[in-house]
Amino acid sequence: MTAPTANPLTAPVPASGDFDAAVLEAGVDRILTLFQRLHDAGALPPVLSQVTPGTIADQLPALPPRVAEPIETILGDVERIIVPGITHWHHPSFFAYFANSSSVPSLLGEFLTSGLNANAMLWVTSPAATELEERVLQWLWTAMGLPDATSWFGMITDTASMSTLLAIAAAREAAGYDVRRKGLAGRVDVPVLRVYCSEQTHSSIDKACITLGIGSDNVVKIPVDDAFRMRVDALEAAMTADRAAGMRPLAVVATIGTTSTTSVDPVPAIADLCAREQVWLHVDAAYAGVMGIAPEFRWALAGVDRADSMVTNPHKWLFTTMDCSAFWTRHQDVLRSAFSLVAEYLVTARDQQVVNYMDYGVQLGRRFRALKLWMVMRAFGTDGLASRLRDHCAMAREFAAWVDADPAWTLSAPVPFSLVCFRHAPEGMSDADADAMNARILADVNAAGRVFLSHTRLHGRHVLRLAIGNILTAREHVALAWSELQRAARAS
Amino acid sequence: MTAPTANPLTAPVPASGDFDAAVLEAGVDRILTLFQRLHDAGALPPVLSQVTPGTIADQLPALPPRVAEPIETILGDVERIIVPGITHWHHPSFFAYFANSSSVPSLLGEFLTSGLNANAMLWVTSPAATELEERVLQWLWTAMGLPDATSWFGMITDTASMSTLLAIAAAREAAGYDVRRKGLAGRVDVPVLRVYCSEQTHSSIDKACITLGIGSDNVVKIPVDDAFRMRVDALEAAMTADRAAGMRPLAVVATIGTTSTTSVDPVPAIADLCAREQVWLHVDAAYAGVMGIAPEFRWALAGVDRADSMVTNPHKWLFTTMDCSAFWTRHQDVLRSAFSLVAEYLVTARDQQVVNYMDYGVQLGRRFRALKLWMVMRAFGTDGLASRLRDHCAMAREFAAWVDADPAWTLSAPVPFSLVCFRHAPEGMSDADADAMNARILADVNAAGRVFLSHTRLHGRHVLRLAIGNILTAREHVALAWSELQRAARAS
Numbered sequence: 001m002t003a004p005t006a007n008p009l010t011a012p013v014p015a016s017g018d019f020d021a022a023v024l025e026a027g028v029d030r031i032l033t034l035f036q037r038l039h040d041a042g043a044l045p046p047v048l049s050q051v052t053p054g055t056i057a058d059q060l061p062a063l064p065p066r067v068a069e070p071i072e073t074i075l076g077d078v079e080r081i082i083v084p085g086i087t088h089w090h091h092p093s094f095f096a097y098f099a100n101s102s103s104v105p106s107l108l109g110e111f112l113t114s115g116l117n118a119n120a121m122l123w124v125t126s127p128a129a130t131e132l133e134e135r136v137l138q139w140l141w142t143a144m145g146l147p148d149a150t151s152w153f154g155m156i157t158d159t160a161s162m163s164t165l166l167a168i169a170a171a172r173e174a175a176g177y178d179v180r181r182k183g184l185a186g187r188v189d190v191p192v193l194r195v196y197c198s199e200q201t202h203s204s205i206d207k208a209c210i211t212l213g214i215g216s217d218n219v220v221k222i223p224v225d226d227a228f229r230m231r232v233d234a235l236e237a238a239m240t241a242d243r244a245a246g247m248r249p250l251a252v253v254a255t256i257g258t259t260s261t262t263s264v265d266p267v268p269a270i271a272d273l274c275a276r277e278q279v280w281l282h283v284d285a286a287y288a289g290v291m292g293i294a295p296e297f298r299w300a301l302a303g304v305d306r307a308d309s310m311v312t313n314p315h316k317w318l319f320t321t322m323d324c325s326a327f328w329t330r331h332q333d334v335l336r337s338a339f340s341l342v343a344e345y346l347v348t349a350r351d352q353q354v355v356n357y358m359d360y361g362v363q364l365g366r367r368f369r370a371l372k373l374w375m376v377m378r379a380f381g382t383d384g385l386a387s388r389l390r391d392h393c394a395m396a397r398e399f400a401a402w403v404d405a406d407p408a409w410t411l412s413a414p415v416p417f418s419l420v421c422f423r424h425a426p427e428g429m430s431d432a433d434a435d436a437m438n439a440r441i442l443a444d445v446n447a448a449g450r451v452f453l454s455h456t457r458l459h460g461r462h463v464l465r466l467a468i469g470n471i472l473t474a475r476e477h478v479a480l481a482w483s484e485l486q487r488a489a490r491a492s
Numbered sequence: 493m494t495a496p497t498a499n500p501l502t503a504p505v506p507a508s509g510d511f512d513a514a515v516l517e518a519g520v521d522r523i524l525t526l527f528q529r530l531h532d533a534g535a536l537p538p539v540l541s542q543v544t545p546g547t548i549a550d551q552l553p554a555l556p557p558r559v560a561e562p563i564e565t566i567l568g569d570v571e572r573i574i575v576p577g578i579t580h581w582h583h584p585s586f587f588a589y590f591a592n593s594s595s596v597p598s599l600l601g602e603f604l605t606s607g608l609n610a611n612a613m614l615w616v617t618s619p620a621a622t623e624l625e626e627r628v629l630q631w632l633w634t635a636m637g638l639p640d641a642t643s644w645f646g647m648i649t650d651t652a653s654m655s656t657l658l659a660i661a662a663a664r665e666a667a668g669y670d671v672r673r674k675g676l677a678g679r680v681d682v683p684v685l686r687v688y689c690s691e692q693t694h695s696s697i698d699k700a701c702i703t704l705g706i707g708s709d710n711v712v713k714i715p716v717d718d719a720f721r722m723r724v725d726a727l728e729a730a731m732t733a734d735r736a737a738g739m740r741p742l743a744v745v746a747t748i749g750t751t752s753t754t755s756v757d758p759v760p761a762i763a764d765l766c767a768r769e770q771v772w773l774h775v776d777a778a779y780a781g782v783m784g785i786a787p788e789f790r791w792a793l794a795g796v797d798r799a800d801s802m803v804t805n806p807h808k809w810l811f812t813t814m815d816c817s818a819f820w821t822r823h824q825d826v827l828r829s830a831f832s833l834v835a836e837y838l839v840t841a842r843d844q845q846v847v848n849y850m851d852y853g854v855q856l857g858r859r860f861r862a863l864k865l866w867m868v869m870r871a872f873g874t875d876g877l878a879s880r881l882r883d884h885c886a887m888a889r890e891f892a893a894w895v896d897a898d899p900a901w902t903l904s905a906p907v908p909f910s911l912v913c914f915r916h917a918p919e920g921m922s923d924a925d926a927d928a929m930n931a932r933i934l935a936d937v938n939a940a941g942r943v944f945l946s947h948t949r950l951h952g953r954h955v956l957r958l959a960i961g962n963i964l965t966a967r968e969h970v971a972l973a974w975s976e977l978q979r980a981a982r983a984s
Contacts, residue, residue, distance in 0.1 A: 020596055021527070024600070054623070057627055071867075071871055074870050081620070083620075085619040090610075104563065110603075115582065116580070117814055119581055119814060131546070131547075132577075134549065158855060160857075179705060181707055183676070183706045187684075207833055210831070213676035213706075214705075260836075362699060363653045375566050379561060379566060381557045381561065454837060455836075
């Protein structure tokens with residue numbers, strides 16, 4: 001062997017892609033300037049992108065470049081081509097779906113995560129990633145006012161869809177049919193498996209059950225009461241009927257903060273029923289779980305301490321960049337046996353001492369997501385987080401009061417948190433006409449680009465949703481939404 | 493209604509978490525300095541973190557802070573507590589697993605993605621995210637020398653584990669049992685479903701089949717030939733036997749670049765068989781697929797144009813930050829019917845004209861990952877990417893030549909790409925003694941921290957793996973690995 005010294009990476013090709021600190025710094029500076037421009041209160045971009053389908057694609061060459069292009073050219077195209085095609089989730093007047101946002105500590109955490117580029121699949125592949133993930137999920141659990149953090153196994157996934165899939169997979173494993181090894185197909189010894197949730201539950205429950213081979217027909221949608229909360233009597237009746245029909249109740253998904261109205265299912269009563277029936281209880285608190293950080297909202301999390309698993313999404317309403325979903329289960333061993341596999345090339349000497357997060361989910365590769373959540377929790381402190389969440393709820397209540405005080409508008413659901421469901425309903429207008437009018441109002445408001453709202457359907461009627469969750473949102477933006485809605489109503 | 497003007501977010505709590513450009517800029521500067529320090533050729537940190545279990549956790553308080561902490565304090569703790577617990581994947585002497593790395597354009601893309609924080613779930617929620625994702629996956633397909641990019645549906649997922657799960661879910665949907673609606677449990681009309689792959693295939697195939705309710709017992713591991721390639725005769729025999737036993741062959745997963753040795757399954761012959769048997773063919777080219785960018789390596793991708801789906805991971809060997817897995821299928825409609833759900837709160841006026849990526853996978857929320865891949869492809873150009881991949885393969889061949897020339901060492905598998913499997917095997921030492929010695933050598937080398945390698949087992953023997961894939965890796969780092977191994981062998 002001869003001692004090699006030359007670096008074959010430097011000479012033959014342009015260097016713009018390599019790890020050149022000066023290029024990186026210049027690029028970052030330019031992006032910071034772009035962010036500042038996009039956040040300039042006097043010249044905010046449209047919230048909803050105003051492009052038509054194909055506008056962006058038409059500006060992108062069909063073939064990739066053979067020759068390297070300078071970073072400055074590419075960043076110029078980001079500003080010229082990409083930014084007009086962005087719907088600005090990080091905009092103070094984003095009120096659609098569940099509004100969310102990043103924040104300075106989260107952005108810094110993401111920047112560290114991508115620069116370190118650690119894979120948090122095994123403890124040894126970055127011990128800090130694993131140990132920080134365990135600890136920060138204990139922090140969040142405790143911050144929400146929930147007891148016994150160390151007796152729950154916490155894990156960060158990408159989305160609530162995935163967290164809920166893990167929960168139902170664990171329930172499937174716990175049911176005792178050795179599904180992991182034998183599967184579900186072609187077996188006479190496994191009954192039809194049933195999962196229960198309310199008719200207001202998020203579509204991710206259906207998707208998890210489709211993926212897991214349970215089937216969407218076996219997701220039983222339980223009716224709700226007048227405040228859109230799961231009816232426990234109906235849940236019990238459904239389970240009883242299913243058992244009588246030879247089916248196996250597998251899991252109940254209760255929601256704290258449903259997507260359409262943020263209603264809160266009666267988790268304590270559901271937990272009682274699940275305990276009696278020996279059925280896995282998963283709590284989907286993707287949106288509202290974090291409200292437990294403010295003590296006066298902890299009523300919403302009653303019963304969670306008796307669930308088998310729970311999800312809340314820091315990337316939704318905790319100022320943490322996409323993606324970051326926090327998942328807990330009290331049955332670490334069950335989740336592990338649902339997913340762990342031992343491939344020789346992944347065996348390490350530490351395996352008996354540590355958590356290897358790859359053993360607990362679908363994905364092998366895992367980003368170091370705990371860093372940004374840890375930085376958010378420290379940079380705001382739980383008091384600071386509670387204060388901002390409280391402010392969002394107060395703004396929502398104020399908007400609801402404006403709606404309530406105007407005879408041409410009506411509230412469509414209670415406002416427990418930061419979402420308002422409402423509807424333009426002038427006296428004497430038929431429901432069908434009002435549906436059409438609300439759809440027109442929404443289209444008009446969103447096309448104007450100053451605010452962005454979305455809709456849902458409640459009791460069959462078209463209802464508008466104003467969701468507050470962006471860290472930049474202030475009372476003036478909520479007021480702007482109200483004046484935009486009134487302008488659109490006059491024009492419709 | 494009164495006109496509100498005050499911003500309730502500014503006064504009551506410390507502002508360090510809010511979107512303050514100066515705080516962000518100062519934080520970014522400090523992180524850039526950290527990155528430079530970690531990349532200082534004269535003072536590189538240990539590749540493998542040297543901490544013991546609990547070291548990091550013990551430095552983290554059990555409870556979250558109530559009061560906000562300054563960003564500088566937190567970043568100080570990142571350097572003091574977190575960095576020593578990082579195994580540096582972004583280190584030129586990282587040779588374990590499949591080495592990977594980020595790059596300047598990818599880091600900038602990630603920074604943009606997290607700052608914009610767009611959710612790429614629907615076309616309207618950021619048209620640029622959807623249209624760029626479609627286009628950049630056409631680019632990558634074409635760059636790999638594959639034909640008819642526009643007739644394949646491309647999609648970015650987080651990991652190859654997820655891409656393969658989507659592929660097998662699509663195969664399950666295509667099989668015609670209406671699994672989506674009815675599930676698999678308690679049905680007499682669905683036979684046992686079988687998925688085939690070689691005994692060298694990645695564990696993610698098992699995991700996907702466990703998740704999907706197919707079961708790990710129904711993942712049929714086909715024997716390999718002397719070069720670790722799936723034996724097509726054995727595959728055909730297994731399918732025939734399964735059909736005779738009343739089971740249903742569902743899918744074959746062929747691998748281009750297996751994890752242990754980077755062997756390449758005979759995809760053209762497997763494609764012929766799958767066509768005859770009407771079985772879904774998924775190609776796992778997570779590691780080696782990108783090698784198609786260099787024309788002289790396109791032999792490896794022969795037959796992919798006749799597959800039903802394929803995955804390659806830009807986050808593995810294309811200098812793109814975790815996570816970014818590229819997935820294609822020629823059956824867009826099948827994938828869509830396997831996963832699409834229409835919840836009223838997600839309905840938009842554009843749904844008939846555009847791709848809504850949420851319809852094609854498990855997750856609803858999706859990061860704007862296309863941006864970084866687009867920036868990487870432009871900043872390097874396909875020639876620049878090919879050049880770097882080629883260099884990695886050349887370095888691996890050179891290392892293999894050093895091994896081959898030393899009588900105390902032996903190559904354990906062919907070296908088609910950038911991975912070398914080898915073993916210390918002095919003349920006269922028993923296989924069992926050599927196994928133990930190779931394990932000691934590996935432990936010694938990794939504990940020293942100057943390089944990081946991993947291992948596998950081939951024909952029952954303990955084999956070391958040197959994987960080149962980091963953009964910073966130069967010939968001197970490979971030479972360092974070789975001298976470290978020789979030092980450890982002398983000491984063992």
